[in-house]
Every structure is written in structure tokens, then in C-alpha cells.
Amino acid sequence: MKETRPAEQRAEETMKKSCGGQAILLAVLLLFAVSCSKSPGVYRKTKPLMDTLVTITVVASSDKEADAAIEKAFSVIERFGDKIDFFKETSELAAINRNAGVSPVKVSPETLGVIERAIYISGISDGAFDATIGPEIKMWDFYKKIRPSDDAIRHNLSLVNYRNIIVNRDKSTVFLRKKGMLMDLGGIAKGYAADLALANLRQSGIGAGIVAAAGDIRAFGLKPDGTPWNVGIKNPRQKSDADDLMATARLSNKAVSTSGDYERYFIEDGRRYHHILDPKTGYPAGQCRSVTVISDDGIFADGFTTAVFVLGPEKGMKLVRDSGVDAVIVDKDGTIHTTLGIKKMVTFEDGH
Amino acid sequence: MKTVIRNTTIADKLLFLILITASVAGIFFSREAMPQGPDIVITVDGKPLYTLPRDKDRLVSIPGPFGDTVVEIKDGKVRVKEAHCPNRLCEKQGWISRGAIVCLPNHIVITVGGKAGDLPRGIDAVTG
Numbered sequence: 001m002k003e004t005r006p007a008e009q010r011a012e013e014t015m016k017k018s019c020g021g022q023a024i025l026l027a028v029l030l031l032f033a034v035s036c037s038k039s040p041g042v043y044r045k046t047k048p049l050m051d052t053l054v055t056i057t058v059v060a061s062s063d064k065e066a067d068a069a070i071e072k073a074f075s076v077i078e079r080f081g082d083k084i085d086f087f088k089e090t091s092e093l094a095a096i097n098r099n100a101g102v103s104p105v106k107v108s109p110e111t112l113g114v115i116e117r118a119i120y121i122s123g124i125s126d127g128a129f130d131a132t133i134g135p136e137i138k139m140w141d142f143y144k145k146i147r148p149s150d151d152a153i154r155h156n157l158s159l160v161n162y163r164n165i166i167v168n169r170d171k172s173t174v175f176l177r178k179k180g181m182l183m184d185l186g187g188i189a190k191g192y193a194a195d196l197a198l199a200n201l202r203q204s205g206i207g208a209g210i211v212a213a214a215g216d217i218r219a220f221g222l223k224p225d226g227t228p229w230n231v232g233i234k235n236p237r238q239k240s241d242a243d244d245l246m247a248t249a250r251l252s253n254k255a256v257s258t259s260g261d262y263e264r265y266f267i268e269d270g271r272r273y274h275h276i277l278d279p280k281t282g283y284p285a286g287q288c289r290s291v292t293v294i295s296d297d298g299i300f301a302d303g304f305t306t307a308v309f310v311l312g313p314e315k316g317m318k319l320v321r322d323s324g325v326d327a328v329i330v331d332k333d334g335t336i337h338t339t340l341g342i343k344k345m346v347t348f349e350d351g352h
Numbered sequence: 353m354k355t356v357i358r359n360t361t362i363a364d365k366l367l368f369l370i371l372i373t374a375s376v377a378g379i380f381f382s383r384e385a386m387p388q389g390p391d392i393v394i395t396v397d398g399k400p401l402y403t404l405p406r407d408k409d410r411l412v413s414i415p416g417p418f419g420d421t422v423v424e425i426k427d428g429k430v431r432v433k434e435a436h437c438p439n440r441l442c443e444k445q446g447w448i449s450r451g452a453i454v455c456l457p458n459h460i461v462i463t464v465g466g467k468a469g470d471l472p473r474g475i476d477a478v479t480g
Binding site for chain 2: 047048049050051052053055057087088089141142143144210212215216217219223229230231232233234235236241244245248249256257258260264285290292
């Protein structure tokens with residue numbers, strides 16, 4: 001809008017002369033200037049990637065600039081997603097899993113990066129988050145309501161242990177020590193994808209925006225009006241369209257992720273079986289309905305939600321406080337637990 | 353205030369008229385650009401292929417690299433009834449009455465009510 005100001009001033013001067021023709025001409029020029037001015041706007045684009053919908057929002061001065069930056073960031077996510085796709089035979093992750101108990105597999109820096117961070121989160125959460133949960137999770141089918149037998153769950157538990165992921169940084173290799181081990185990076189990869197995409201947007205000269213890999217979000221900079229971005233937090237027990245959101249977080253230069261028992265689940269004999277399994281038991285973790293974590297990096301927000309969900313409100317709160325991140329925990333009874341930092345960032349809807 | 357009004361010329365009034373018309377037109381244009389209604393939209397390779405009313409039950413077959421994907425609309429809900437891709441995550445998602453189903457291997461996105469990535473008022477993204 002800056003460019004329009006001198007035009008307005010000129011318009012005023014001309015009007016003093018009461019010269020109608022020139023004023024109309026200027027009025028038209030003014031409109032033209034407004035429509036062509038490079039005032040920053042918000043642009044948004046959605047693409048199916050990593051088995052979900054990824055939406056990238058940017059503040060840019062033109063549609064063209066926004067589109068170029070967003071498409072580049074999408075391709076970064078796509079390339080990373082292909083490397084760690086659990087189901088794609090040609091992915092680096094599939095190669096690691098195929099060679100479990102056989103040999104180390106050379107991987108790209110991104111894959112090595114996400115696995116190293118997965119091991120770190122497993123370590124500080126005492127295994128509440130564990131990327132080697134694959135042999136357990138693959139036995140469940142939450143759509144067909146297939147629950148594995150207790151024996152099968154117990155049997156596969158011996159294959160779940162992040163300590164058996166051997167990373168060699170110098171050689172850039174990853175090795176799963178036991179045959180039959182399966183690594184699934186689903187609980188952490190989308191947060192990391194958001195981190196990678198954001199770094200790429202910055203390289204393209206974008207100073208503000210949001211990368212949302214489904215519910216794994218990184219917001220940076222401010223909106224054109226100078227305010228932070230508004231990120232809605234889903235209500236884990238939504239009854240109607242009206243109570244879809246339980247709260248809104250105002251975020252700038254933060255990452256936020258949520259894990260909930262309402263994403264993939266079935267109910268049998270009044271009990272809810274969902275996709276967040278406790279790596280120590282092989283059964284769905286039962287102490288929370290949803291966990292939202294706000295952190296500086298997407299990968300930690302994403303990884304911590306699972307860890308805290310499994311640990312439950314007491315131990316989970318201790319972990320987030322010790323780690324310097326913020327969290328909103330809705331426990332199994334619907335009670336909300338928050339860290340102190342949440343008060344400044346999150347406004348809850350009535351009734352929450 | 354009175355002097356301001358007295359000092360306005362016809363040209364000024366025309367200017368205001370143009371500005372007001374432009375801003376009002378903006379409201380209508382943006383409404384036009386965002387059609388309302390709870391239609392089901394099936395997008396293939398980024399192009400909206402079908403826009404179907406959700407109140408009419410039907411089966412739709414969509415050819416793709418992994419064979420036909422069968423989409424079923426029933427009682428206002430939609431699901432992927434049959435998929436032949438390696439992971440079949442879309443099929444596992446079951447019935448939805450809002451939001452989206454994504455079948456990445458077949459490049460299919462099914463959305464209910466609005467386009468993919470639609471957000472509530474004043475919200476820039478949603479987590480959960």
C-alpha cells in the first residue's frame with residue numbers, strides 16, 4: 001500500500017484546482033495502483049502428500065512468488081516422504097526393514113536425521129515413544145476392527161526396542177539388530193517434513209507462513225496485519241460441527257502437533273482400541289484422549305505428542321516441563337492439563 | 353465535516369462511488385469463488401473429476417495405476433469401498449461425513465463439504 005500514498009497526496013493537490021477531468025483520471029490511476037501494488041497477501045495451497053493432505057500458507061507479494069515457493073516446498077516433502085514411506089518397497093525405510101538382522105543400510109542425511117531424533121525422543125521418554133513399534137502396529141486393523149491375540153502381541157513385543165536401532169553416523173547407515181524388527185516413522189515424520197519444508201520456504205525468501213502436514217504444523221513469522229497465526233486445536237470428543245475445535249493457539253515461530261485416540265480407532269465391548277500403542281505392552285495407551293505439544297521444532301512437537309500420550313498426564317507433564325516444551329493434555333476423563341506457557345498462547349472455547 | 357462535503361467536487365463523488373462499488377463487488381466475487389453446500393468432490397491428479405450430491409446413494413469407479421478404486425456414497429457419507437493400492441489406507445479410513453480421504457498411490461482425494469484444506473473462520477490451520 002505504500003506506493004499509493006503519494007498518489008493520494010497528488011490527488012488532493014489536484015482537487016484544489018477543481019479540475020474534474022484530472023481527478024477522475026487520478027481516481028482510475030489510484031484504483032489501478034491499489035490492484036497492482038505489491039502489498040503482501042496470504043496464499044494457500046493444498047496437496048496430497050505422505051498419505052495425507054499437506055497445506056502450505058505463505059505471505060508473499062504475488063501469486064507467482066507464492067506459487068513458486070510453495071511448489072518447491074511441496075517437492076521437498078514429497079522427496080522426503082518417498083524415502084521414509086513404510087509401504088513403498090523402494091523407500092530407504094523399506095530397505096532398512098528388509099535388512100533387519102542382516103546388514104546395515106546406507107541412507108540419506110534426511111532419513112538419518114529423522115531416525116537419530118526418533119532415538120533421542122525414545123531415550124528421554126524412557127521408550128514411551130518407540131519407532132520400532134512396527135511389528136505390533138501391523139497386526140492391528142482399526143477399520144476392519146481386527147485385534148491381534150494376546151499371545152501374538154506378547155510374542156512380537158521382543159522385537160520392539162529402540163536400543164536395537166544401530167546408527168553409524170560416519171558411514172550414514174542404519175541397522176536393525178533383530179530379524180523381524182520393523183521401524184515405522186509415522187509418529188515423527190510429518191513433523192520433520194514440516195521442518196524441512198519451512199527451511200526451504202525461507203530459502204525461497206518467504207518470511208511468514210504455515211506448513212501443515214495434516215495436524216503437524218509449523219507457523220513462522222506474522223500475518224500481514226502483524227498478528228500471530230491462529231491454529232485451531234481439535235476437540236477429541238466432538239459432538240457436532242459447532243464444537244469441532246476445543247481451543248485456538250496464537251503462534252509465531254512455533255511448531256504444534258496433536259495425537260488423539262479419535263483418529264484411527266474402533267470400539268468393542270465398550271472399550272476404545274486406537275492406534276497409539278504403548279511400546280511396553282503392545283496395547284493402546286489408555287490414559288489420554290488427546291495430547292497437543294507446542295515446541296520450537298516440528299519433529300519434537302510430533303514425537304513428544306506420542307510419548308506424552310503413552311506416559312499419561314502425570315509423567316507426561318514432567319517430561320514436557322523438563323524438556324522445555326508446552327503441552328495441552330486431555331486425560332481419559334476429559335480433564336485438561338496444561339503447562340504454564342500455554343496460558344499466553346492458547347484460548348479455550350467455552351466448556352473446555 | 354460540512355466544509356469537507358461542500359468542497360467535494362463531482363469528481364470526488366465519482367471517486368467514492370467507484371471505490372464503494374469496487375469493495376462491494378469484492379464481497380460478491382469472493383462469495384462466488386467459494387461455493388457453499390455439502391457436495392462430495394472427487395479429485396484425481398489435482399483435477400476435480402466428480403462433484404456429487406451427498407444425498408444420492410451411488411457407487412463410482414475411478415480407474416488408476418493400481419486398477420479401479422470404488423467410491424461409495426450412502427446416507428450422506430462417503431467411503432472408499434475398494435482400493436488396490438499397496439497400503440489401502442484410504443479403505444481403512446472408512447466412512448466420513450466431513451473432511452477428506454486421500455489415496456496417494458492412485459492420486460485420488462475425496463472431500464466432503466467444500467474443497468480440500470478448507471478452514472473455519474479466522475483459523476489459519478488445525479492440529480489434531
